[in-house]
Amino acid sequence: MEYVILAVVIAVIAIGAVAGLVVNGRRQKQLPPKSEAPVITKPAEPKAEPGATATVAPTAAPEAEPGEAPVGEQAAPTVAEPTETVEEVELPAAAEEAPALEVPEPTAGRLVRLRSRLSRSQNSLGKGLLTLLSRERLDEDTWEEIEETLLTADVGVAPTQELVDKLRTRVKVLGTRTPEELRGLLHEELVALIGTDADRSLKTAKHEGGRPAVVLVVGVNGVGKTTTSGKLGRVLVADGRKVVLGAADTFRAAAADQLQTWGERVGAQTVRGPEGGDPASVAFDAVKEGIAEQADTVLIDTAGRLHTKTGLMDELGKVKRVVEKHGPVDEVLLVLDATTGQNGLVQARVFAEVVDITGIVLTKLDGTAKGGIVVAVQRELGVPVKLIGLGEGADDLAPFEPGAFVDALIGD
Ligand SMILES: Nc1nc2c(ncn2[C@@H]2O[C@H](COP(=O)(O)OP(=O)(O)OP(=O)(O)O)[C@@H](O)[C@H]2O)c(=O)[nH]1
């Protein structure tokens, strides 16, 4: 009898175990189909695209079919599987390729494209003047307001006086004024004030005999020298030039890294020296490399200088003299932060004493700067503004064109 009871108990346990296995087996069979479908082929697709990166593929794939994605615990396998799949699909081959070089925007018409940036902060000058000139009665108070507007916009005393005198005469001759006539008149006079005679082109073409053109970029701390060197390098590469960058800011290792990064993006080589090394010797080596590499242009970025420190300014003079052992420097670009207004003029004066400046780059005109500084700084140095910076983006540097600039100031 005991044997019978024992046999029954064993039979019951055995049946229970088998039933349990079957149920489990069914559950496990149900799981895979839910997690199989979404991602195995999806990550493989980017393989065909050379630009695809490993970080894009795995995140994109699970999101591709959100409706079918399981939730809760069951979601885990779906995430794990695509990761493996990504490794299987030979992404390393794509990773071996050199990073694609960027293709900078063409330079023609850049100022027109970027003009909305400019007009944002400059309304007080152009539009303000237009509003004042459109008043019914142009009495003494109004002329004073016009004068005030120009002075506040950093135009400077002498140019302001000149412009107001001209406007007074022309408005008198005009008699009745239509808005269109006033706009045209103001446009003409502002363009004349900025000047159309100056040569605003940059000498960046190779010399006869093959020596590269040499451009020295100078200015006080933080005005945008390195950024401008990088942006200008891109412009030249876009125009088909071979460019060598010289990192003559040896005070900070990060400065050379910053320049090198700009160069690498468009395939321009950077010559750099040890941190704390002699900036003049780096500049010299950069030009030497430019000659050896048959480059078209060598762009030399220098360290920011406190224009009050005689030692540093002397050193800048030395950089230029040493570079000129290879031949004359073609351009010395003084970079000025347009938002510093009159302070920029003080800097300009000091730099002009140390090196012969051939062109001005006004940066940060997209900010709170007032457009009048263009007029003032040209007057101060007798040197044209050649380039303007209109943002931190890689292609936010434009050749300066007086007509397009004034258009932006007073609107169409
Ligand atoms: N908004 C705006 N920012 C600019 C422009 N040009 C440069 N900057 C910014 O100004 C800051 C300083 O630029 P840098 O190029 O490092 O200036 P730098 O003259 O080389 O500075 P130092 O090497 O320290 O003397 C950076 O944050 C730039 O992105 C511009 O046209 N517009």
Ligand SMILES: [Mg+2]
């Ligand atoms: Mg710098």
